[in-house]
Amino acid sequence: xxxxxxxxxxxxxxxxxxxxxxxxxxxxxxxxxxxxxxxxxxxxxxxxxxxxxxxxxxxxxxxxxxxxxxxxxxxxxxxxxxxxxxxxxxxxxxxxxxxxxxxxxxxxxxxxxxxxxxxxxxxxxxxxxxxxxxxxxxxxxxxxxxxxxxxxxxxxxxxxxxxxxxxxxxxxxxxxxxxxxxxxxxxxxxxxxxxxxxxxxxxxxxxxxxxxxxxxxxxxxxxxxxxxxxxxxxxxxxxxxxxxxxxxxxxxxxxxxxxxxxxxxxxxxxxxxxxxxxxxxxxxxxxxxxxxxxxxxxxxxxxxxxxxxxxxxxxxxxxxxxxxxxxxxxxxxxxxxxxxxxxxxxxxxxxxxxxxxxxxxxxxxxxxxxxxxxxxx
Numbered sequence: 147x148x149x150x151x152x153x154x155x156x157x158x159x160x161x162x163x164x165x166x167x168x169x170x171x172x173x174x175x176x177x178x179x180x181x182x183x184x185x186x187x188x189x190x191x192x193x194x195x196x197x198x199x200x201x202x203x204x205x206x207x208x209x210x211x212x213x214x215x216x217x218x219x220x221x222x223x224x225x226x227x228x229x230x231x232x233x234x235x236x237x238x239x240x241x242x243x244x245x246x247x248x249x250x251x252x253x254x255x256x257x258x259x260x261x262x263x264x265x266x267x268x269x270x271x272x273x274x275x276x277x278x279x280x281x282x283x284x285x286x287x288x289x290x291x292x293x294x295x296x297x298x299x300x301x302x303x304x305x306x307x308x309x310x311x312x313x314x315x316x317x318x319x320x321x322x323x324x325x326x327x328x329x330x331x332x333x334x335x336x337x338x339x340x341x342x343x344x345x346x347x348x349x350x351x352x353x354x355x356x357x358x359x360x361x362x363x364x365x366x367x368x369x370x371x372x373x374x375x376x377x378x379x380x381x382x383x384x385x386x387x388x389x390x391x392x393x394x395x396x397x398x399x400x401x402x403x404x405x406x407x408x409x410x411x412x413x414x415x416x417x418x419x420x421x422x423x424x425x426x427x428x429x430x431x432x433x434x435x436x437x438x439x440x441x442x443x444x445x446x447x448x449x450x451x452x453x454x455x456x457x458x459x460x461x462x463x464x465x466x467x468x469x470x471x472x473x474x475x476x477x478x479x480x481x482x483x484x485x486x487x488x489x490x491x492x493x494x495x496x497x498x499x500x501x502x503x504x505x506x507x508x509x510x511x512x513x514x515x516x517x518x519x520x521x522x523x
Contacts, residue, residue: 175232184273187223199314199316217273217275259314310364313344324383331399365378378390422434434456477491
């Protein structure tokens with residue numbers, strides 16, 4: 147038998163384009179609807195933009211119920227073509243229209259959001275048949291609703307960034323992965339909350355109305371001293387959000403997680419650290435005493451500066467280089483708790499203030515200042 151490449155290619159295309167969504171026509175309608183199984187029918191029009199947006203989600207829904215074809219069906223009908231009269235008989239006036247048909251063909255309304263999880267949940271509620279969709283991981287950001295919104299947002303001890311979104315909104319879907327990263331970046335900060343509210347959910351209508359939410363996503367920031375909320379008008383990259391929240395919350399978080407290079411540092415002690423590093427042995431004690439006197443003003447933040455000075459006096463010259471290298475190795479592996487990693491990062495940041503380059507800057511600054519004073523004389 148001769149092998150036909152054309153037939154083989156056609157078979158591959160057919161296999162690749164195979165769909166678990168049943169295409170209904172007036173001819174096969176009675177074979178599917180009311181034939182002993184309950185199911186969902188989408189009445190669509192080929193030219194409809196909303197129908198095109200729903201199409202890939204509807205395919206996923208059908209795939210999620212492919213294992214239960216003997217119990218439930220997922221189907222569609224061109225309501226602007228061959229199925230026009232059939233659609234009219236069920237009161238279809240817009241596209242896409244979703245209707246649920248019981249096993250005997252009785253039609254029921256299908257009120258559901260148009261995302262995959264909502265559609266599958268409604269099919270489950272109506273048929274008792276579970277989909278094969280794996281439950282999604284809980285989002286890193288707080289999910290708010292009418293019961294929890296005030297509890298979180300109005301807490302005077304918390305700064306809260308809220309995205310007001312809608313499940314069908316394309317821009318909201320595009321923002322979600324970035325927003326997840328921002329929430330993870332700020333997870334260790336109890337006073338800086340990253341949250342979301344489904345403002346298209348009728349149950350949250352009063353909240354959406356109160357804050358005049360008319361488009362999606364709308365982003366508002368509720369600080370500890372302003373619970374009216376201010377509009378966020380910055381960029382929508384992870385770096386943009388991190389910079390904004392650091393400024394508003396007084397935090398020092400870094401893109402990708404952890405702390406940034408400024409965390410834990412005190413400008414006044416940075417200067418003393420640099421002076422200490424280049425000071426002679428006799429002068430080091432004077433700088434140390436100056437740092438010690440500042441300890442009462444800066445509390446815990448001054449302790450590591452003092453420890454490093456003590457280590458340098460009592461240790462070897464390459465202590466700083468070795469310790470920074472050790473801490474960087476630990477930080478790169480990220481195997482410790484976030485609290486421990488933050489502690490390590492702060493130590494590394496302070497150690498770097500004792501670096502030669504920083505010390506030279508201070509020394510050059512002092513020399514320049516002395517020259518100016520001499521010139522004035």
